Amino acid sequence: MLGLNKKDTSLLILVAALALFAPFILNPFPAGSGMAQFNAGYPDLMQRFVIFGIFAIGFNILFGLTGYLSFGHAAFLGVGSYAAVWMFKLLSMNVVPAIILSVITAGLFALVIGYVSLRRSGIYFSILTLAFAQMTYALAYSVLTPITGGETGLQLALDDPRILDGAASSDNIPVPGLFGMEMRGSSQLELGDWVFTFSTGYYFSAIIMLLSFYLSIRIFRSPFGMMLRAIKSNQQRLNYTGLNARPYTLAAFVISGMYAGLAGGLMAAMDPLAGAERMFWTASGEVVLMSILGGVGTLIGPVLGAGLIKYMENILSKINSDILHGWFAFMPDGLEDIIVSMIYPFIGKGWHLTLGLMFMLVVIFLPGGLVEAGQRISRLFGRKKSEDKSDKSTSTEPAE
Amino acid sequence: MSNSNLTRRGLLKTSAVAGAGVALPTIFTASSAAAYTNEPTGSTVTLGFNVPQTGPYADEGADELRAYELAVEHLNGGGDGGMMNTFSSKALQGNGILGKKVEYVTGDTQTKSDAARASAKSMIEKDGAIMITGGSSSGVAVAVQALCQEAGVIFMAGLTHSNDTTGKDKRANGFRHFFNSYMSGAALAPVLKANYGSDRKAYHLTADYNWGYTTEEAIKSSTEAMGWETVAAVKTPLTQTDFSSYIAPVLQSGADTLVLNHYGGNMVNSLTNAVQFGLRDKQVNGKDFQIIVPLYSRLMARGAGANVKGIFGSTNWHWSLTDEGSKAFVKSFGEKYGFPPSQAAHTCYVQTLLYADAVERAGSFAPCAVVEALEGYEFDGLGNGKTLYRAEDHQCFKDVLVVKGKENPTSEFDLLEIVEVTPAEQVTYAPDHPQFAGGALGSCNNGA
Numbered sequence: 001m002l003g004l005n006k007k008d009t010s011l012l013i014l015v016a017a018l019a020l021f022a023p024f025i026l027n028p029f030p031a032g033s034g035m036a037q038f039n040a041g042y043p044d045l046m047q048r049f050v051i052f053g054i055f056a057i058g059f060n061i062l063f064g065l066t067g068y069l070s071f072g073h074a075a076f077l078g079v080g081s082y083a084a085v086w087m088f089k090l091l092s093m094n095v096v097p098a099i100i101l102s103v104i105t106a107g108l109f110a111l112v113i114g115y116v117s118l119r120r121s122g123i124y125f126s127i128l129t130l131a132f133a134q135m136t137y138a139l140a141y142s143v144l145t146p147i148t149g150g151e152t153g154l155q156l157a158l159d160d161p162r163i164l165d166g167a168a169s170s171d172n173i174p175v176p177g178l179f180g181m182e183m184r185g186s187s188q189l190e191l192g193d194w195v196f197t198f199s200t201g202y203y204f205s206a207i208i209m210l211l212s213f214y215l216s217i218r219i220f221r222s223p224f225g226m227m228l229r230a231i232k233s234n235q236q237r238l239n240y241t242g243l244n245a246r247p248y249t250l251a252a253f254v255i256s257g258m259y260a261g262l263a264g265g266l267m268a269a270m271d272p273l274a275g276a277e278r279m280f281w282t283a284s285g286e287v288v289l290m291s292i293l294g295g296v297g298t299l300i301g302p303v304l305g306a307g308l309i310k311y312m313e314n315i316l317s318k319i320n321s322d323i324l325h326g327w328f329a330f331m332p333d334g335l336e337d338i339i340v341s342m343i344y345p346f347i348g349k350g351w352h353l354t355l356g357l358m359f360m361l362v363v364i365f366l367p368g369g370l371v372e373a374g375q376r377i378s379r380l381f382g383r384k385k386s387e388d389k390s391d392k393s394t395s396t397e398p399a400e
Numbered sequence: 401m402s403n404s405n406l407t408r409r410g411l412l413k414t415s416a417v418a419g420a421g422v423a424l425p426t427i428f429t430a431s432s433a434a435a436y437t438n439e440p441t442g443s444t445v446t447l448g449f450n451v452p453q454t455g456p457y458a459d460e461g462a463d464e465l466r467a468y469e470l471a472v473e474h475l476n477g478g479g480d481g482g483m484m485n486t487f488s489s490k491a492l493q494g495n496g497i498l499g500k501k502v503e504y505v506t507g508d509t510q511t512k513s514d515a516a517r518a519s520a521k522s523m524i525e526k527d528g529a530i531m532i533t534g535g536s537s538s539g540v541a542v543a544v545q546a547l548c549q550e551a552g553v554i555f556m557a558g559l560t561h562s563n564d565t566t567g568k569d570k571r572a573n574g575f576r577h578f579f580n581s582y583m584s585g586a587a588l589a590p591v592l593k594a595n596y597g598s599d600r601k602a603y604h605l606t607a608d609y610n611w612g613y614t615t616e617e618a619i620k621s622s623t624e625a626m627g628w629e630t631v632a633a634v635k636t637p638l639t640q641t642d643f644s645s646y647i648a649p650v651l652q653s654g655a656d657t658l659v660l661n662h663y664g665g666n667m668v669n670s671l672t673n674a675v676q677f678g679l680r681d682k683q684v685n686g687k688d689f690q691i692i693v694p695l696y697s698r699l700m701a702r703g704a705g706a707n708v709k710g711i712f713g714s715t716n717w718h719w720s721l722t723d724e725g726s727k728a729f730v731k732s733f734g735e736k737y738g739f740p741p742s743q744a745a746h747t748c749y750v751q752t753l754l755y756a757d758a759v760e761r762a763g764s765f766a767p768c769a770v771v772e773a774l775e776g777y778e779f780d781g782l783g784n785g786k787t788l789y790r791a792e793d794h795q796c797f798k799d800v801l802v803v804k805g806k807e808n809p810t811s812e813f814d815l816l817e818i819v820e821v822t823p824a825e826q827v828t829y830a831p832d833h834p835q836f837a838g839g840a841l842g843s844c845n846n847g848a
Contacts, residue, residue: 042522042525043525044518044525045522045526138637141609141638142608142609145613150610151610152538152543152562152569152610153513153539155543157568157839158842159840172842173550173842184550184551271517271521271547273513273517273547275512275514275539277512277515314518314522318505318508318519318522320506348508349453349454349458349508352454
């Protein structure tokens with residue numbers, strides 16, 4: 001189907017089903033119950049799941065296929081956001097032109113940075129991209145304040161021109177929408193104690209994520225993808241055969257930059273604000289973590305990694321000591337305090353610690369990331385895994 | 401085998417289509433019958449406390465959170481009631497807000513606009529928070545304020561000093577109790593004139609971000625108005641930790657006063673560097689060299705240690721004030737946590753009470769009703785004397801404290817002494833003052 005083999009088709013359908021039913025899957029606990037704390041099915045987080053999924057898918061095209069580790073991908077995300085917000089300010093609150101411009105801007109930006117950075121490989125390439133990204137961040141944070149809004153970030157204002165939309169009808173800033181359909185609109189379905197929220201913005205992002213995922217499968221399976229893999233496995237040999245690898249790596253770099261720009265544009269479409277810290281090096285590091293945690297070079301891995309990190313960032317970090325005390329209230333007082341003080345460093349503001357531990361465990365025991373974990377589990381129960389091995393669609397190839 | 405594959409796929413497809421069929425009609429229908437976003441229907445009401453728990457302002461965030469917990473305790477009738485007893489409005493009964501018990505959720509802003517917005521969004525969308533408050537940086541305050549305006553909830557700003565929060569980025573659903581850069585300048589200028597004369601040459605070091613710019617502008621314009629000359633204004637990166645290379649040129653410039661438009665760790669480092677360079681022992685133009693820090697906080701003073709002695713600055717509130725409100729607050733905060741509250745804690749506590757009081761007076765949680773109750777509201781007894789929430793820009797107008805680093809501190813909390821309480825009239829400005837121009841409140845948004 002759609003030019004994909006059987007296995008890829010079922011993977012695509014699986015992702016589509018996950019995306020479609022995310023509001024149900026992510027809200028397994030009834031609202032109001034103690035476990036509702038762990039529900040992730042609210043619009044903002046679901047949007048983040050798919051948007052960072054797109055970001056990670058794009059990053060994986062560069063890192064997973066060519067093995068070039070870019071440490072500056074957040075710059076493209078940021079550039080995309082700024083472009084989108086400027087489109088909202090100047091042209092129209094419709095998300096389509098905003099997203100198109102953000103992809104184009106990020107692509108041009110990636111072309112320039114890639115052209116310079118790809119003259120080197122390995123660690124030098126990583127450092128070059130990191131340097132460029134930090135330069136962009138510093139520019140956005142202070143020097144370019146008139147364009148980027150500096151520390152405050154770029155925001156919409158009532159008196160923005162919005163040429164295509166005409167004058168604002170009310171006293172409030174209009175919200176981004178798709179031909180009149182507001183991105184922040186949502187509706188709720190109540191089934192007994194469960195409340196499920198369906199957000200327009202989420203489904204819009206999810207559809208774009210599916211398209212990007214499909215495109216990424218096609219790239220992985222194309223001759224171009226094969227060439228990128230060749231670069232990763234042995235660039236020297238490739239050079240000896242008389243092939244110039246740089247146009248291919250540059251193309252991969254630009255494509256993955258455009259993916260990042262798309263993610264940035266979508267972020268702005270969901271929440272019309274662009275801030276410089278989106279480009280900070282920690283944001284670039286985050287997408288590397290996502291890819292590695294999920295499984296570098298696999299199709300679905302980066303999406304899973306993105307989901308896991310965003311889940312921890314938004315859910316784990318909100319558990320404070322009061323909630324912990326609530327959980328262990330059944331224990332005798334002294335024991336309760338001891339247990340709480342043992343767990344407390346790992347949750348709330350200490351969620352980074354948990355993430356770090358998890359990352360170490362994954363890298364040491366599951367070099368292929370979550371995808372490898374899934375494979376091992378399915379091999380435990382599996383019957384016919386060996387026959388499918390001929391096609392390496394979901395098998396892992398550690399990064400370097 | 402292919403058969404089984406096909407059925408699985410068929411099943412997936414069918415369920416996908418069925419799911420889409422179920423979901424589609426509801427996606428495009430209006431959501432619910434609620435009159436406004438997160439209308440509290442049960443016996444409780446949820447407030448969202450969004451403060452920096454990690455990052456450069458984590459200390460302030462921790463103190464803010466303590467104040468919020470204290471405020472919730474008092475609202476629910478616990479503790480000694482704190483400033484509820486001295487507050488000029490007696491609408492609050494100690495039985496929650498409108499009879500609903502106050503609950504709260506907390507989040508970490510990380511002092512990043514993005515993270516702060518994500519955290520605030522999850523409070524609004526997931527936890528059903530009816531009001532968001534907190535923050536320890538103007539960038540975050542402005543970002544979250546805009547979000548609350550869109551979502552249709554009230555935002556009560558925490559510590560944010562930039563003019564923009566109630567200037568070009570003001571919003572109808574947002575309110576600020578804290579003072580701002582302009583007020584710092586207006587309050588400091590007369591004190592500086594009295595102490596240092598009217599013919600000084602000032603050299604500014606400014607943190608290279610939004611708050612730095614507005615503070616520099618405010619101090620510059622009020623000191624130039626009294627005859628000072630600005631020799632140079634140099635921007636320093638926010639992440640700078642060693643300011644030696646910025647301090648050295650100060651002496652060669654012929655300036656005799658250094659203005660440090662820095663906050664938090666920046667100020668601690670730049671002031672320490674300046675003192676180490678011996679600036680304060682120098683004589684320039686026949687005058688003693690002086691240093692000024694426009695925005696002071698106790699936490700910063702503690703960081704800079706003995707270097708703050710004798711240095712002028714301004715602050716929103718200080719625990720050594722002796723009015724009834726301040727005493728009551730210091731007492732209940734001290735009894736609960738064992739040390740006096742910071743100005744960040746004070747403004748957050750007051751904002752929570754003000755919100756609760758406005759809801760009581762309005763008789764509704766609806767944001768537009770709350771906005772109406774707060775606009776143009778005059779109150780007293782919350783530690784800053786008579787205060788007005790101005791309707792035009794949702795900024796509080798009240799007395800500003802000019803403080804000085806204490807020469808002989810008696811404890812690690814007793815670092816600042818109050819030099820002068822500048823009356824509110826002296827720091828009041830027109831809503832369309834050039835430093836605040838360019839924004840529009842818009843109209844209040846009830847959301848949903």
